[in-house]
Every structure is written in C-alpha cells, then in structure tokens.
Amino acid sequence: MLSHLDGISKKLQSSSQDIFQAYEMVTEVTQVYRKLRHDVVVHFGRCYAQAVRMAEKIGTTPDMPRIAKRQIHRSNTPAATPEEYYRLNLAIPFLDHLSNEFEQQFTGLSAKCGKLIGLVPTVLMSEDVEPDFEEVLNTYTDDLPSPELFHHELFRWKLYLSDKFDDNLPSSIAETIKICDQAYFPNIYVLLQIAATIPATSCECEQSFSALRRLNTFNRACMGQKRLSALALIHIHYDKELNLDDAVDIFAKLDLQSIIFHDE
Numbered sequence: 001m002l003s004h005l006d007g008i009s010k011k012l013q014s015s016s017q018d019i020f021q022a023y024e025m026v027t028e029v030t031q032v033y034r035k036l037r038h039d040v041v042v043h044f045g046r047c048y049a050q051a052v053r054m055a056e057k058i059g060t061t062p063d064m065p066r067i068a069k070r071q072i073h074r075s076n077t078p079a080a081t082p083e084e085y086y087r088l089n090l091a092i093p094f095l096d097h098l099s100n101e102f103e104q105q106f107t108g109l110s111a112k113c114g115k116l117i118g119l120v121p122t123v124l125m126s127e128d129v130e131p132d133f134e135e136v137l138n139t140y141t142d143d144l145p146s147p148e149l150f151h152h153e154l155f156r157w158k159l160y161l162s163d164k165f166d167d168n169l170p171s172s173i174a175e176t177i178k179i180c181d182q183a184y185f186p187n188i189y190v191l192l193q194i195a196a197t198i199p200a201t202s203c204e205c206e207q208s209f210s211a212l213r214r215l216n217t218f219n220r221a222c223m224g225q226k227r228l229s230a231l232a233l234i235h236i237h238y239d240k241e242l243n244l245d246d247a248v249d250i251f252a253k254l255d256l257q258s259i260i261f262h263d264e
Contacts, residue, residue, distance in 0.1 A: 001047070001094070004032050023117070026106045030099065037095040044091045048083045116195040119188065121161050121169040121176060140194060145186045153187050160185075 008025050036043050052062055064085040079085035117123055118133060133154065141147045161169065170176045173196045182189040234242070 001036065001091075001098075004029055023106075026102065030102045030106075033095060033098050033102070037092070037099065040087065040092055040095065044087045045083070047091075048086065116191060116198075119176065119191055119195060120171060120173065121165070122171045124158065125161055125169060136191065140191060143194065144190055147187065150187045153185055157185055157188055 008029050048062075055062060062082040064079065064082045077085075077088040079088055116136060118136075133150070137144075137147055137150060144150065164179070170179060173192060177189070177192045177196055180189050180192055234240075
C-alpha cells in the first residue's frame with residue numbers, strides 16, 4: 001500500500017519541483033488512498049492473498065491473535081477469519097491514518113496554491129473556474145509595482161493568452177513565466193515569480209541545516225561567515241568537480257600567509 005508514496009516522496013524532495021505540480025501530485029495520491037479505502041475489501045483481498053502465498057513458501061499459515069474481552073493497547077474488532085481480522089484491525093485504520101496525515105501535512109500547501117493557482121493559463125482560461133484574485137492582491141500588494149492596475153493587466157493577459165495559444169496552454173508556473181513579458185505584464189510577472197519560489201516542502205532547507213551542523217560544530221564556532229558559506233556549498237554540491245590548482249593559485253594571490261609556493 002505504501003508503493004503509491006514512493007514517487008511523490010522523491011518528487012517532493014527535488015529542487016525543481018514547483019508548488020502547483022506538488023499540489024496536483026498530492027491531490028492525486030490522496031484520491032488514490034481514498035479509493036483504496038472505499039474498495040478496501042477488494043484491494044486488501046489481493047494483498048492478503050499475496051501474503052498467504054509468501055507465507056506458504058516458508059511453511060507458515062496465517063492466524064490471528066487471541067481476542068480478549070477487554071483490550072486497551074491495540075484494536076480488538078471481532079472477526080471470523082484471519083483475513084477479516086487484519087482488514088478490520090490493520091488495513092482500514094492504516095488507510096484512515098494515511099488520509100488524515102495527508103490532510104494535516106498538506107493543508108498549508110492547498111492554501112498557498114489556492115491563492116495563486118489562477119495565474120496558470122489552463123486554470124485562468126477554464127470556463128469551469130473563475131479565479132478570485134482579491135486575496136492575492138491583499139496578500140502581495142506591497143510586492144506589486146502597480147497593484148491598482150492589476151485587473152486591467154489581467155484583462156490584457158487573458159486576451160494575450162486567447163490570441164497566442166489555441167489549445168496548448170501552459171499548465172505550470174515554469175512554462176508560464178517564460179511567456180510572460182515583464183515590461184508588459186509587470187504585476188503578473190511578480191506574482192509568477194512569487195509562485196515559482198514558494199517551496200513545496202522544507203527538504204531544501206533541511207539539507208542546508210544538516211550541512212551546517214556538520215561544518216559549524218561547537219569546537220569550530222569561530223569560523224567566519226564567508227568560509228562557512230563556501231564550505232557548506234562545497235559540501236552540499238559534492239558532485240561538482242573542483243580544480244584544486246586554481247584554488248591554490250587564488251589562495252596564493254591573497255597574500256594572507258607568509259608561505260612561499262613553488263611550482264613543480
């Protein structure tokens with residue numbers, strides 16, 4: 001059942017993942033687990049049959065724990081067969097837990113997307129959705145060059161999209177910001193920049209924090225900011241090839257040490 005989380009866990013940790021693609025992926029996986037929960041009898045039956053076949057190879061038969069009259073430390077729903085027992089006491093609570101965790105974890109992601117998702121041309125030009133940008137203006141009014149002209153600019157943006165694109169509308173922020181003229185649509189361009197820089201998760205920040213903890217330890221707290229930042233970048237981007245001879249030449253030209261460098 002956790003196989004559906006493999007792809008999304010990798011995508012959400014990538015640095016190129018924008019918030020709208022993350023929102024679509026989270027919504028899709030959430031719907032998958034809701035579907036599994038709705039048809040749990042069918043899907044769990046397949047998983048249980050596979051587990052039984054694996055158990056037969058090592059000479060094990062499925063059974064269920066003894067059901068006590070008063071159980072307080074684990075689920076104790078009565079069941080007639082082992083399959084029914086594990087479905088009621090394991091599979092259903094697990095799927096409910098996953099759905100609840102998804103809703104709690106990505107509630108903020110939905111709120112962020114709800115404000116700026118109308119900028120995506122496929123959403124903006126859709127007849128089924130009428131984006132409301134009042135909350136966007138209230139939130140980012142200090143960042144916009146001319147917020148009082150936003151609605152006029154939005155009208156021109158719609159005309160531009162309808163004339164420039166017939167069916168193949170951009171469906172992501174990365175594609176949209178490439179076609180947006182900053183001089184002609186300054187407000188929309190700024191909002192697209194904000195939407196493109198909103199992180200889907202905190203994985204990138206956690207990577208930086210972890211690298212700093214390994215470099216700036218208690219016995220090396222006197223390290224300067226410039227050196228610390230440089231070492232952190234080298235540590236994070238360890239796959240980049242560095243020319244050590246160039247680094248030595250740069251250090252020698254700084255004339256900070258009374259060291260004589262000899263060419264070999």
